[in-house]
Amino acid sequence: MLSKDFHNVQLEPVAEDKGIRWVIGRPEGAPNFAMRVIEFQPGAVFETHQHPYEHEIMVIEGQGVAHGAEGEVEMRPGIALYIPPNEPHGYRNTGDGLLRFICVIPHQE
Amino acid sequence: MLSKDFHNVQLEPVAEDKGIRWVIGRPEGAPNFAMRVIEFQPGAVFETHQHPYEHEIMVIEGQGVAHGAEGEVEMRPGIALYIPPNEPHGYRNTGDGLLRFICVIPHQE
Numbered sequence: 001m002l003s004k005d006f007h008n009v010q011l012e013p014v015a016e017d018k019g020i021r022w023v024i025g026r027p028e029g030a031p032n033f034a035m036r037v038i039e040f041q042p043g044a045v046f047e048t049h050q051h052p053y054e055h056e057i058m059v060i061e062g063q064g065v066a067h068g069a070e071g072e073v074e075m076r077p078g079i080a081l082y083i084p085p086n087e088p089h090g091y092r093n094t095g096d097g098l099l100r101f102i103c104v105i106p107h108q109e
Numbered sequence: 110m111l112s113k114d115f116h117n118v119q120l121e122p123v124a125e126d127k128g129i130r131w132v133i134g135r136p137e138g139a140p141n142f143a144m145r146v147i148e149f150q151p152g153a154v155f156e157t158h159q160h161p162y163e164h165e166i167m168v169i170e171g172q173g174v175a176h177g178a179e180g181e182v183e184m185r186p187g188i189a190l191y192i193p194p195n196e197p198h199g200y201r202n203t204g205d206g207l208l209r210f211i212c213v214i215p216h217q218e
Contacts, residue, residue, distance in 0.1 A: 001178065001190060003175075023167075029193055035213065056133045104165065
């Protein structure tokens with residue numbers, strides 16, 4: 001068993017106002033999927049994008065909005081999102097503090 | 110995109126003092142892995158067990174202890190655990206409130 005506090009995992013910048021912590025993945029020996037923590041500073045936006053793999057998300061901190069093919073949904077602690085493969089999607093932080101969510105993806109070759 | 114508040118997902122009892130919410134899985138169309146929320150009442154214990162699939166865990170509420178092949182580790186919000194396939198492991202709630210953690214597993218045939 002491997003244990004770590006995600007706060008101690010390096011935040012890799014995606015842009016000046018958002019980043020990603022790879023908490024559990026191939027380096028930890030995980031055979032199938034990776035657990036990341038995604039962080040958006042207040043006002044940060046991730047524009048619409050898509051990719052051939054799914055997301056399984058749980059919001060753990062902050063307030064935001066996610067958008068998918070069928071419109072917008074609220075992001076707040078306790079909200080889980082499933083984003084199917086190839087669905088265009090994006091996020092924005094609409095709160096005064098950090099927006100943090102767990103995002104699990106299958107390993108990519 | 111599918112959105113839900115995990116609090117609204119039915120808690121399936123595992124015993125009187127612990128249960129599991131299947132938040133995202135096959136019924137939601139997820140092709141590879143399932144995101145569950147596991148809940149332990151104060152004092153609840155899940156004795157040592159093992160299975161051929163891994164766990165990727167994030168604690169979101171409460172205080173507890175997990176044990177694996179090499180001893181005990183603390184569970185508190187922000188702690189991530191990786192439990193490899195076939196490693197004997199268990200959990201107990203050592204706090205005064207609910208212990209809640211996200212636990213992601215690959216789909217089982």
